[in-house]
Amino acid sequence: MSEELVRLSKRISELGIASRREADAWIEKCWVKVNGEIATLGMKVTHSDRIQISSKAKNEQKKLVTILLNKPVGYVSGQAEDGYEPAKVLITAQNHWVKDDAPIRFSPSQLNHLVPAGRLDIDSVGLLVLTQDGRVAKSIIGETTDLEKEYIVRVAALDGSRPTLSAENLALLNFGLQLDGKPLLPAKVSWLNEDELRFVLKEGKKRQIRRMCEAVGLKVLRLKRVRVGRIVLGHLPLGQWRYLKPGENF
Structure with missing residues (x-):
């Protein structure tokens, strides 16, 4: 059975070496070889093909900020x-x-x-x-990322009064809500103090936290992201x- 062919830039991205756009730029500059031969733009490879990246590409990549x-x-x-x-x-x-x-x-x-x-x-x-x-x-x-993002969220009741959450609604924030007809991934949501919640999510749908809060009778007064993966604000x-x-x- 023959091996599946994939675009070279996609394979380089899959290997975590560079983005597809960056890989295509390297190929255009003749900085990529496949099985010892200079690669061409758009060529396809198998998973067993040997890919070599020029030191020029690696040095250029180090300059990225x-x-x-x-x-x-x-x-x-x-x-x-x-x-x-x-x-x-x-x-x-x-x-x-x-x-x-x-x-x-x-x-x-x-x-x-x-x-x-x-x-x-x-x-x-x-x-x-x-x-x-x-x-x-x-x-x-x-x-395929499962990186955590952490937020500090100041909330109030929908009428502007002091926020309250039943145990059932707090559990729903952690798991059980749907947005746009699709279930959300499990989250970690807990009280920090009487008017702030800590959210830890592994996804980021549009206005997700605000919509989650509205679903349990809360409105967001202030939303601050304090961590992405291991990097903190x-x-x-x-x-x-x-x-x-x-x-x-x-």
Whole structure:
């Protein structure tokens, strides 16, 4: 039985070496070999084919940056929309956190192909990851990822009074709710204090936490993401950013 053929760039992505777009760029530059021969764009390979990546590609990849931003309210995660600016406009030398000790110097070229790895609603704040590295994006928002995202959520009852939750509704927030006709994955939801809940999710449907809260009679007053995987927001000031340091992993 013959082995399944897959596009070379897809295979490189599956191996966690690079994103498909990055792999195609390497192939165009003749930086990829398959079984000792220079690869061509669009070629297909089997899982047993030997793939070699040039040191030039690896050196270029080391220059890719990932940026951690404490996003304020009023900025969209991706492209500008409805008159609101993208969070990327905050990535300037002036907004670089003075306590960032990463051994990287800021350059405007780092804004090229810098995209959000996951979204954060316009009216939410906290940790937003922007990256040039397809491997980082895949680890956060890839189809097979199970990375946790943690949020601190200030809530009130729908009439604005002090929030309350029955044991049954708290259990529903943890598991049992549906959105758009599909069941949500199990979550970890608990009270932090009398008006704040801690949410830990492994998925990120549009306005998921707000819709979950509405389903149990709560409205969200403030939503702050404080962790993505192993990376925490920490003391990063609102509206400022820092680099993901060498050795830090999601």
